Amino acid sequence: LTTPPPNAETVPKIESAPPPYSLSSTYLTYLAKIEQAVYKEIKQYTIDLQDRLHLAEAYLKDYEDSTLKGTTHLPENSDPWQKAAEATIHPLIAYRMVRRFSKEFQNFVFHMEHHSENKMVQRLKDEGLQNWPGEMDLAEAMDAILRLHYVYDMNVEEFTNGNFGSIATNVGLTAAQVFELAEYSVNNEYYSQAFDWLSAAEFKIKNENYSAISDSQIANEYKRVIETHDRDYEKNANLQNLFIFDGKLKESSNPIPIRDAKIDYFTRNLDDNAMIAGHYKFLAMCNGVNFQTSKVKSKLKCWLDTKRHPYFAINPLKIELLQVEPPLIQIYDIISDSWIADLKKTATPSLRRPPPIVAGAAPRTAAYAWLSDEDIPNTPISRKIELIADLNVRGMAASDKLQIASYSFGGHVATHFDSLGATDPNNPVVAEKGDRVSTFLVYLNDVEQxxxxxxxxxxxxxxxVKGSAVFWYNALKNGTIDSRMLHGACPVIMGHKWIATKWTHLNENMWKRPCDLDSSL
Ligand SMILES: O=C(O)CCC(=O)C(=O)O
Ligand SMILES: [Fe+2]
Incomplete structure (x- = not known):
């Protein structure tokens, strides 16, 4: 796995907004660090509980083997004083009693006092118990797992056995945990997903010695999926983007598998609008499908560029052309490990959850921080971008601050345009600086999957690819949005994903934008 982000301990307690625990590898790392202490605490607690149980049992046994055993000839209901006197005649019974009072009780009371539940809870509170993840974090984590299933057409049984495509691991989920995700799917109207999760739970239960759920719970849940789906079907059938079966489930013996339903949607909605068509192609691409024609592909190439600036005569840029028109390039090895470490370290304390989604904006699940050039005096990345892209980047008017994003499992961005005017034609930033004319996105690490x-x-x-950047223009040469530049981020399956993004604005780059990126070929 990737090395943990620096300064995980410095993750702040955020008063104004709940910390994005599930959304960011940084916060997850912080939790994993806390859990090392929690694990030790609870492990010790179980040892203490066992000690106390043994002490209590030893006391009972000693009393039963001496006093009770030696005084059985008195009737059950005889006078307690008479019984007590009887117990003190025998020297060894008497001795054992004195021993119990002076030794075993002391021990017992000592253990009770020093390892009480209250003290454990206090220690957990000292670790920040009240700020730990809650319902919202769990919902976000469940969404992330279900998103991986949806986007990558995961076979739930394989996935929850810990096998992710080409990567096999030895950790999965229990039948009960799989069942919880099925329930969550139904509650959130992901009906087709619910079926996959239920059948995986049904299968898993057979392979477990002990399961916290039963076959009858699963049978009831199947019934609930069908009923809830059919109840909501009429109401929602007209909603284009709602993932729903074609027809009522009660009447169809074979529900359409999620995969076929997606392909159906893909072909049906292809021409409707860029966002919807884009969504289904996006899913295919997350799975590695490339739709470029062989004619387009034949123009693609890699080269070492020495001409953009004299600096590059001795440090050539490794450029790969991913698309000629509109231009899309990936440039390798543009940022050193020490710059990467500086960016992560500086961003970590201010990583926050994204603002609530406004109408028309794409859902995104990552934690974000914004760095000004002054925040990172030893990492002059704006200057470097100026040299590479031949654009004005430095200064408040020329660009946005550098955006750092930290994604965790399932972290994604739905398809969108980086142009601010695309979602909000009255955006004040557009009025002031012009729209975002270009995007320069740097990958700060490799992603396992x-x-x-x-x-x-x-x-x-x-x-x-760690240390590489992707560059494109969001605007056409006349300044209007280039609607071909729709893009998104596929969910992270395994690993962490950190990126740094610099958006350059139009007004300061009016005369800078080259006529054609191709001219450097
Ligand atoms: O993370 C990525 O790969 C893309 C992110 C993106 O498009 C954005 O944040 O605007
Ligand atoms: Fe974007």
Missing amino acids: GGFTPFPLLGTFVKP
Whole structure:
């Protein structure tokens, strides 16, 4: 796995907004660190509980083997004082009693006092118990797991056995945990997913010695999926983007598998609008499908560029052309490990959950921080981008601050345009600086699996490669939005994903934008 992000301990307690625990590898790392202490605490607690149980049992046994055993000839209901006197005649019974009072009780009371539940709870509170993940974090984590299933057409049985495509691991989920995700799917109207999760739970229960759920719970849940689906079907059938079966489940003996239903949607909605068509191509690309024609592909190439600036005569840029028109390029090895470490370290304390989604904006699940050039004096990345892209980048008017994003499992961005005017024609930033004319996105690490950046309408996608950047223009030369530049981020399956993004604005780059990126060929 990737090395943990720096300064995980410095993750702040955020008063204004709940910390994005499930959304960011940084916060997950912080939790994993806390859990090392929690594990030790609870492990010790079980040892203490066992000690106390043994002490209590030893006391009972000693009393039963001496006093009770030696005084059985008195009737059950005889006078307690008479019984007590009887117990003190025998020297060894008497001795054992004195021993119990002076030794075993002391021991017992000592253990009770020093390892009480209250003290454990206090220690957990000291670790930050009240700020730990809650319902919302769990819902976000469940969404992330279900998103991986949906986007990558995961076989739930394989997935929950810990096998992710080409990667096999030895950790999966229990039948009860799989069942919880099935229930969550139904509650959130992901009916087709619910079926996959239920049948996986049904299968898993057979292979478990002990399961916290039963076959009858699963049977009831199947009934609930069908009933809930059929109840909501009429109401929602007209909603284009709602993932729903074609027809009522009660009447169809064979529900359409999620995979076929997606392909159906893909072909049906292809021409409706860029966002919807883009979504289904996006899913295919996350799975590695490239839609570029052989004619387009034949123009693609890699080269070492020495001409952009004298600096590059001795440090040539390794450029790969991913699409000629509109231009999309990936440039390798543009940022050193020490710059990467500086960016992660500086961003970590201010990583926050994204703002609530406004109408028309794409859902995104990552934690974000914004760095000004002054925040990172030893990492002059704006200057470097100026040299590479030949654009004005430095200064408040020329670009946005550098955006750092930290994704965790299932972390994604739905298809969108980086142009601010695309979602909000009255955006004040557009009025002031002009729209975002270009995007320069740097991958700060390799991702074990998943996390591609697809451009559905170009038919190609970018793979995260540590230290490489992808560059494109969001605006046409006349300044209007280039609607071909729809893109998104595929969910991370395994690993962490960190990116740094610089958006350059139009007004300061009016005269800078080269006529054609191709001229450097
Ligand atoms: O993470 C990626 O690959 C793309 C992110 C993106 O498009 C964005 O944040 O606007
Ligand atoms: Fe974007």
